[in-house]
Amino acid sequence: MKLKTLKLTLKSDRPVKEDAAKLRGFFATRFNEYVVAEAYPLKQGLKHEYALLHHHINVAEAHPLKQGLKHVDKLLYRYPRIQYKIIEGTAVVLGIEEGAEVLKEIYDKYDEIKLGDSVYTIVERGITLKEEEFGISSEILSYEFITPWIALSQNNHQRYLESKSDRGELLRRTLVGNILSASKGLDYVVLEEINLGIGRLREKKCKIKGTSFIGFIGKFIVNFVIPDYMGVGRSVSRGFGTIKRIKLCNS
Structure with a gap:
């Protein structure tokens, strides 16, 4: 769309x-x-x-x-x-x-x-x-978070802290869910599977209304077109989870 x-x-x-x-x-x-x-x-x-x-x-x-x-x-x-x-x-x-x-x-x-x-x-x-285009892509595209992505709710925050081996998959599923949530909020129906991979993420301490959260800075790839500077995750209206596409140069 x-x-x-x-x-x-x-x-x-x-x-x-x-x-x-x-x-x-x-x-x-x-x-x-x-x-x-x-x-x-x-x-x-x-x-x-x-x-x-x-x-x-x-x-x-x-x-x-x-x-x-x-x-x-x-x-x-x-x-x-x-x-x-x-x-x-x-x-x-x-x-x-x-x-x-x-x-x-x-x-x-x-x-x-x-x-x-x-x-x-x-x-x-x-x-x-x-x-701008928004939605499923036939290509795998690369993105980076240019402001911290607030991925964890109170429910899955404890799971993240307790299980190092499952952290990557927890964050991957969460980011897929964030994209689905944004799609629903923008009246876009996702008819194909979202294939997403997360690279190395760096934790960053953040505060929202005085409450501490873990934010993440890093990169991911996905078969989905997202306009630059849109946010995904929690508190995007306050600037969190802002992404930008990484343009790959042809050699």
Whole structure:
């Protein structure tokens, strides 16, 4: 299938030292004035698509005990259409499908980004809009993780620690599952077997909302086309699991 992607690169006056979660927080705060009202889906002035920026919706629901509406923050349980990255000190935002359309609307509505206590002036914006393939390939393709891949849930974390001999297969199956999950979230039906091999992975300690996780940096091969800078695994909206295809030169 074809996916519309938009990669927004925000070059700042100095390298960004904060993590992608703070970049996500900047966009969530900057564009938080838009509300989704499920009770009044056609109400003028409300914009559902901006919820994609922070992967939550502020839903107006009828209050059971009081007259009027109450606002409830709800998580969007699907593959994130907007993903935030910090790559080599540069802020990068990837929009996929409708997420690409949102980024087209807002890419120039700010001249600086505030990440925690730091303020960065944007000196250059780069926009790359593409129609890219996603799905089963007749070729085996090589990829690398350019940000840590969060593979392990609380359930399989202990299994990973206890069994060194099964770690490789556990991670391989997990990555296949991550690709299947992303496919489902993007409405792509996988009709053929995913053949995947994992190379040597390097562990890296990561924190998400104050909780420690094991991340992995390394390479893998698979018969599946994945656009550059898309994420797989856990917390991809916060920049984890970002992949890039390794282009092989013909000798």
